[in-house]
Amino acid sequence: xxxxxxxxxxxxxxxxxxxxxxxxxxxxxxxxxxxxxxxxxxxxxxxxxxxxxxxxxxxxxxxxxxxxxxxxxxxxxxxxxxxxxxxxxxxxxxxxxxxxxxxxxxxxxxxxxxxxxxxxxxxxxxxxxxxxxxxxxxxxxxxxxxxxxxxxxxxxxxxxxxxxxxxxxxxxxxx
Amino acid sequence: xxxxxxxxxxxxxxxxxxxxxxxxxxxxxxxxxxxxxxxxxxxxxxxxxxxxxxxxxxxxxxxxxxxxxxxxxxxxxxxxxxxxxxxxxxxxxxxxxxxxxxxxxxxxxxxxxxxxxxxxxxxxxxxxxxxxxxxxxxxxxxxxxxxxxxxxxxxxxxxxxxxxxxxxxxxxxxx
Numbered sequence: 428x429x430x431x432x433x434x435x436x437x438x439x440x441x442x443x444x445x446x447x448x449x450x451x452x453x454x455x456x457x458x459x460x461x462x463x464x465x466x467x468x469x470x471x472x473x474x475x476x477x478x479x480x481x482x483x484x485x486x487x488x489x490x491x492x493x494x495x496x497x498x499x500x501x502x503x504x505x506x507x508x509x510x511x512x513x514x515x516x517x518x519x520x521x522x523x524x525x526x527x528x529x530x531x532x533x534x535x536x537x538x539x540x541x542x543x544x545x546x547x548x549x550x551x552x553x554x555x556x557x558x559x560x561x562x563x564x565x566x567x568x569x570x571x572x573x574x575x576x577x578x579x580x581x582x583x584x585x586x587x588x589x590x591x592x593x594x595x596x597x598x599x600x601x602x
Numbered sequence: 603x604x605x606x607x608x609x610x611x612x613x614x615x616x617x618x619x620x621x622x623x624x625x626x627x628x629x630x631x632x633x634x635x636x637x638x639x640x641x642x643x644x645x646x647x648x649x650x651x652x653x654x655x656x657x658x659x660x661x662x663x664x665x666x667x668x669x670x671x672x673x674x675x676x677x678x679x680x681x682x683x684x685x686x687x688x689x690x691x692x693x694x695x696x697x698x699x700x701x702x703x704x705x706x707x708x709x710x711x712x713x714x715x716x717x718x719x720x721x722x723x724x725x726x727x728x729x730x731x732x733x734x735x736x737x738x739x740x741x742x743x744x745x746x747x748x749x750x751x752x753x754x755x756x757x758x759x760x761x762x763x764x765x766x767x768x769x770x771x772x773x774x775x776x777x
Contacts, residue, residue: 447644456645463638467667468676469622470631484674491666492642499659501643 429497429528431521432594433602435509436535437562438555439546441579445535446506449591457496461507464488486513490520497525508562510569518602530602533594534571538580539563574599604672604703606696607769608777610684611710612737613730614721616754620710621681624766632671636682639663661688665695672700683737685744693777705777708769709746713755714738749774 434446443460450458465475465485475482489505496503509517509532518530537545542559577600579590594600609621618635625633640650640660650657664680671678684692684707693705712720717734752775754765769775 450644453645457642458644459642467632467634467671469625469633469679470628471676480674484670487670487674488667491670492663495659495662495666496642499655499662501646504644 429500429502430531431493431497431503431505431528432531432533433505433507433509433514433517434533434535434594435507435514436533437508437537437542437559437566439542439559440535440537442506442535444584445587445590445594446504448587449594450502450504452591452595453502455500456502456504457492459489459492459496459503459505459507461485461489461505461509464492486517490517493517494521494524497521497528510566511571512569514602531594531600532575532602533600534566534576536566536576536578536580538578541580575602604675604677605706606668606672606678606680606703607706607708608680608682608684608689608692609708609710609769610682610689611708612683612712612717612734612741614717614734615710615712617681617710619759620762620765620769621679623762624769625677625679627766627770628677630675631677631679632667634664634667634671634678634680634682636660636664636680636684639667661692665692668692669696669699672696672703685741686746687744689777706769706775707750707777708775709741709751711741711751711753711755713753716755750777 432449434442434449436442446458450456465481468481468484473481475485489507493503493505514530514532521528521530539560542563546554546556546559577590577593582590607624609617609624611617621633625631640656643656643659648656650660664682668678668680689705689707696703696705714735717738721729721731721734752765752768757765
């Protein structure tokens with residue numbers, strides 16, 4: 428059975444690195460970077476956190492790409508800020524088209540102090556400063572079930588293999 | 603009525619530059635880069651010029667994204683090597699879902715000597731050398747209708763505005 432991994436969490440927790448490495452672990456896989464889908468819009472671009480329409484369009488596109496990839500026998504890794512209600516809608520859309528697929532939902536998490544510390548280590552132009560914390564608060568307000576949260580505060584980059592194994596094998600993350 | 607522009611042609615003729623600038627001319631637009639869609643596949647990646655399955659998957663994804671963008675009221679610019687039979691299939695798929703849309707097909711063209719000259723001016727790592735000519739031959743073998751071909755051999759980068767106007771206004775390119 429093919430799997431769709433939704434790798435979510437606030438900015439700066441390591442979604443991209445984790446997602447790319449996860450995609451490389453499968454013989455058949457596709458990696459969908461939500462930010463990249465979002466930035467296909469050029470004329471009239473509105474950021475999805477300011478426009479409900481933009482947000483819906485990104486998820487519509489992610490859903491259709493995921494369906495095509497699963498139908499082509501690929502595991503799918505989605506790297507994007509995904510709140511529980513968005514995951515629920517995505518799963519419904521996917522199951523309407525493909526039945527034989529398992530969805531895995533992981534919210535990567537890093538405690539605030541560590542998040543700011545990691546942010547300060549980035550190149551100046553990539554630093555987000557206090558803005559990091561806005562998404563943290565938004566996730567906290569959304570009541571994400573604890574079993575979907577993967578806290579990596581006390582793990583270092585060398586522990587990535589352990590994180591990947593956890594995502595792949597831990598049934599708690601199955602949606 | 604929304605429009606879908608398919609900007610095709612061999613490697614090195616300026617598809618990306620032209621497509622991006624074209625997308626910027628519209629109040630509402632989306633830019634679909636075929637290469638980027640293609641490289642979403644990670645595990646089991648096969649280049650579309652070696653695998654019919656890969657090629658079909660790229661076009662399936664381009665079609666669904668185009669439909670979503672048009673339904674969200676955006677003009678769409680597709681930047682990819684598109685031969686006549688692929689355009690025909692794409693148009694059929696799109697018209698099955700959206701009726702009120704016009705497709706524009708442009709095959710950018712540069713004569714061989716000029717193509718090799720431009721290729722030699724690129725950074726070493728982007729130079730394609732004789733491989734440029736493989737796609738030229740493939741296009742020549744596909745009998746592209748002359749009205750879809752836009753030869754830019756004698757135009758310089760400063761003529762880009764003229765090229766864009768031609769693509770936007772010339773009814774010969776309407777599929």
